[in-house]
Amino acid sequence: MFEELKRMESTGMKTEPAVPAQSRAARRSHGHVFLLAERCKGCRFCVEFCPRQVLAMSDRFNSKGYHIPIVIAEERCTDCKMCELLCPEFAIYVVRIEGEER
């Protein structure tokens, strides 16, 4: 994650989400990510393959001792459902929130 940020900085890409509140993007439809922590086995597929880096690994454990992911930037989520589709454990899902624009 840190290396990725460094790489993005060195190539001049913006690192922070460029979505101020009330902007056009904020009014679009987006996703709300739910985690079922007790089902997670910490494989990190959702973190790695989220195209918008919405998730990161946390240092929290579930009761089985697996590291679980955490939602760090839900405003970037576009409801593509990649995390939901790639989760082998049925432990994460996305609910679409309709925006004002369609």
Added chain:
Amino acid sequence: MTEAQHPLDHLLRADRLPHIWCPGCGIGIAMRCLVLALEELGRPLDRVVVVSGIGCSARVAGYVRLDGFHTTHGRAIPFATGLKLANPDLTVIVFSGDGDLAAIGGNHLIHAARRNLDLTVICVNNFIYGMTGGQFGPTTPLAARSTTTPYGNFEPPFNLPALVAASGAVYVARWTVFHVRRLIAAFQEAIAKKGFSFVEVLSPCPTGYLRRNKLGEALEMMRYFKAQSEIRHGADPAEAGIEMGGKLILGKFVDIERPTYQERMRKQLAMFFIEPYAEKVREEIEAEEVES
């Protein structure tokens, strides 16, 4: 925390989750793709049966909220054959692993393809016998290490799409568990296809295969699937062999039409059975021909 519900829980035996598969195992993804494909196809789910043999992948029959049949080792296809012939209106899906389908049940696989039975066979290929402790199997790539090939495998593996296509399957595709959306589409096509359809699903086995070959965690394998996959629809499956660390040829290799086992059986037997029965079968066949 409130009791949250996954949107697919109504298609799964959610009380049995979390399942037994290792962290990073791809079988869960393949199972999700199957239930999603079934849901989107809109078939009545009480007329769908999942048949599986023995192995990690074969556990799927016990986790989906459908009629399931967990059969003896390698005999998923014979059980499914009987089920389909006795109940022609059922949608019968065989979901099993490479060891179960291609080694112990290898003969059944090629003969079901030869007969062109109306089955959908989903083969999760993780390159190894996972459940029994990581022995090499019929799909283990050359030079791969396993508990029974500690100095590297020297037996050439089966190329499953080529094997099944040569045996006469009408639909043959290969995807990985990374290509989820294409996998769902492939399952839908395979289930809707009349005749023997076969989908090979490449999946990481972090415990049995990756760890012994020092290939890292399942995530590394997923990155490999992402980077090294080449989608070639209609490619000759004989050229789609798998080498360790090499390119993976994915896609829909075969999609043809052939008369199914039941169509041939009825046509042939109608010529010999007593007249009233033959007449009835002839009428049925004619009615079907008019429909199609």
